[in-house]
Amino acid sequence: MDNTTYQLKHLNINFNDHTITSNGVGLSIDHKAVEVLQFLISQEGQTVSTESFMNQVWRDKPSAPEVVPAAVARLRKLFKMAGITDELIVTVHKVGYRFEPPNKETAETGHYTIRKSRINPKVEIGLIVLFGIMVISLLINWINQPKSSKPSTELTQLSSIKPKSNTEVTQIYILRHAEKVDDSADPDLSAAGIERAKYWKKVLQHTEFDQVFTTDFKRNIQTAELIADESSVKPELYHPMSFEVLKFLQLIQGQKVLIIGHSNTIPDMVNRLINDTRFPPMSHENYNILYVVTLDKNGAASTVKLHIEKPEKLMPE
CATH class of the missing domain: 1.10.10.10 (Winged helix-like DNA-binding domain superfamily/Winged helix DNA-binding domain)
Structure with missing residues (x-):
């Protein structure tokens, strides 16, 4: 040693x-x-x-x-x-x-087999907003397609999780909360954060979530509610420091779920979901990353890490 x-x-x-x-x-x-x-x-x-x-x-x-x-x-x-x-x-x-x-x-070796390397697609500067959203939507639709072959924050409201779906693929979308108004203990979203959350809603508009999970902080709850707006899905609470991976995966088997987390918990959560140490800590300044973890019926995991900027940052000055 x-x-x-x-x-x-x-x-x-x-x-x-x-x-x-x-x-x-x-x-x-x-x-x-x-x-x-x-x-x-x-x-x-x-x-x-x-x-x-x-x-x-x-x-x-x-x-x-x-x-x-x-x-x-x-x-x-x-x-x-x-x-x-x-x-x-x-x-x-x-x-x-x-x-x-x-x-x-x-x-x-863990419980899962990693078969697919991470992908880092980046939207090129200068794309118009409509084209950018179309490209992202197409990519997410591709992620949503069933693969050829199911495999951790303890949930506080487990009883309300929907039963297993009949599909064989489990997909987990993981986002950080949008920008906060200040550095106080439990701040609201800032105006920029509200706009970013609304943009995430556009990016994910073709993805129908079975469940949405968020930590018990105003900025996270507000981000989750803005993304899930106009749907029948109500955000549920979870605790990121007592995340039980296997229990969680069994409960969401065959579903599409969205998790809103924090910069200091998301990479660890993704790594534990895929039983790897692939993803390093996130910068506290980073609000533009979407992780998508896909698990087939045999437990094989694939991960996509998307860098998606808001439209105004794409346009040339």
């Missing part, structure tokens, strides 16, 4: 900085919990006693033994929020804990 870093599925653990990132996005965790994890990993497969933790991790800060299970609980919570369902830290009754890494074959 590298003494400074450790890769745990899509998590990168830096023992020097006491940080854990998920596909480049920092996760909140304290130093002592990271030290506990480092000690467990160094003793992989062996049971580490509570006394050993106290001597190794808390040697410079005398504490009660209860700090050990508390640190383990924080680590387990972080793993769950990051979408890792494996039992990585095993409790050995009345003794201590044991670290068991995920099955290497499962970690490397």
Whole structure:
């Protein structure tokens, strides 16, 4: 094991900085919990006693033994929020804990087969608005065509998700919320954000969504409502930090769904949906990316990443 870093599925653990990132996005965790994890990993497969933790991790800060299970609980919570369902830290009754890494074959191959490389089509500068929308619509219609062959934010309103469709293809469209009015805790969309959301509606006008999901923030809800306007679909809420991929995919099998997310959660979500680390973190200034994840009945995944600017940015000055 590298003494400074450790890769745990899509998590990168830096023992020097006491940080854990998920596909480049920092996760909140304290130093002592990271030290506990480092000690467990160094003793992989062996049971580490509570006394050993106290001597190794808390040697410079005398504490009660209860700090050990508390640190383990924080680590387990972080793993769950990051979408890792494996039992990585095993409790050995009345003794201590044991670290068991995920099955290497499962970690490397996952549950899905990636058969199609990502595509990066860009609308060329100077195209008129009508032609731009037509090109985008044609591309999305092509994405919507069934492929030759179904395979994670815990949903808060799972009971309202529609039953499985009779189709064999599942399609997930993932967008960031449009521009916000300011940097306050929960701002509304700005005028520019409203216009961008309306433009996304035009781009997606030929796609009929079975479900629309959004986080519980005004800017996300407003973006979702503007896109789903004039349809019978009502946005449902989800929590991006407890996204259970397999459960979610089973619930939306055969459907077309739209997810409105955030710049610091979308790439991680897409990577987990396709069981890959292909997509890096998004810039906080970027509002023009649409991800489309398609899964056939056998679980084979393909991903399209579209860069779509608003019309006024396409026109020459």
